[in-house]
Amino acid sequence: MVELLSLHIGRFQRERADYERTLPPALLVFSPASAAMPPLDEDEEHHHFRTLTSVSTPMLGVGEPIVFPIIKNQENAFGRGITVGRTGNNDVVLDDGTVSRFHAWFQRETGGRFILTDAGSKNGSFVGGVRLTPRRPSPITDGTRLRFGQVEVTFYLASGFTKVLARRYGP
Numbered sequence: 001m002v003e004l005l006s007l008h009i010g011r012f013q014r015e016r017a018d019y020e021r022t023l024p025p026a027l028l029v030f031s032p033a034s035a036a037m038p039p040l041d042e043d044e045e046h047h048h049f050r051t052l053t054s055v056s057t058p059m060l061g062v063g064e065p066i067v068f069p070i071i072k073n074q075e076n077a078f079g080r081g082i083t084v085g086r087t088g089n090n091d092v093v094l095d096d097g098t099v100s101r102f103h104a105w106f107q108r109e110t111g112g113r114f115i116l117t118d119a120g121s122k123n124g125s126f127v128g129g130v131r132l133t134p135r136r137p138s139p140i141t142d143g144t145r146l147r148f149g150q151v152e153v154t155f156y157l158a159s160g161f162t163k164v165l166a167r168r169y170g171p
Contacts, residue, residue, distance in 0.1 A: 002093075005029065005065035012165045023158040024069040026106070026114055028092065028146070030153045031065040068092050068153070070106055070114075081105035081117070084125075084148055098123045098149030107137065112157070116140050123149035 011019045072082050073091045083090040084106070086099040094103070100121040107115050118125035120134040126147035127138050140146065142160035146153050156164065 001069065003067050005031075005067055008067050009165060009169050012162070013169060016162075020158070020162050023161065024071045025108060025112065025158055026070040027156050027158070027161050028068040028070060028153040029065055029156065029161075030068065030094075030151065032063050068094075070155075078102075078105065081107040083119075085119075094148055094151050094153075096149060096151045099151055100149070103148050104132075114140050114155070114157075116146065121149070 008019075070082050070092060076083060076089060076091050082092065082105060083102060084092045084094060084099075084104045085102040086095060086097075087093070087101045090102065092106075100119070100123070102119050103121040104116055104118045104125040107117070109115060115137040116125065116127060116132065117137045118132040118134045124147075125132045126145075127140055128144055129147075132138050140155050142155070142157040144155045146155050
């Protein structure tokens with residue numbers, strides 16, 4: 001379920017052990033350019049989500065960072081992985097005109113490693129600023145900047161996300 005970062009921070013601070021047990025294996029964090037909250041990491045330019053074109057402004061959160069769980073929706077029949085796209089039938093929905101209806105997909109390999117594959121999208125998928133070749137899987141690591149069309153997000157494994165929260169918002 002898509003949630004505001006502030007809700008994650010609140011649960012993390014109140015019930016850290018329970019919070020960590022309920023996190024999905026990986027998450028995406030989107031921080032609009034106008035986010036009132038500071039970015040999750042010190043390197044502001046590289047670890048926050050924003051719409052690069054200014055053509056459209058994400059509506060969710062109205063300026064607050066948003067956390068997208070990377071989990072499979074039971075109603076999504078795509079069997080090769082966790083889909084990303086603009087329309088509601090995707091597992092991760094990024095409602096931006098530069099994101100294709102079916103843009104890309106994540107796969108979790110044995111050992112917990114994740115890979116990202118572009119589905120042949122019009123505006124491309126990027127890992128660390130490098131455009132992916134359509135239908136060629138690319139490994140991704142904790143804290144990597146991803147871009148779908150012009151929507152920039154940061155990929156976190158659950159363990160990396162909680163480390164950032166602890167460093168930034170912990171006791």
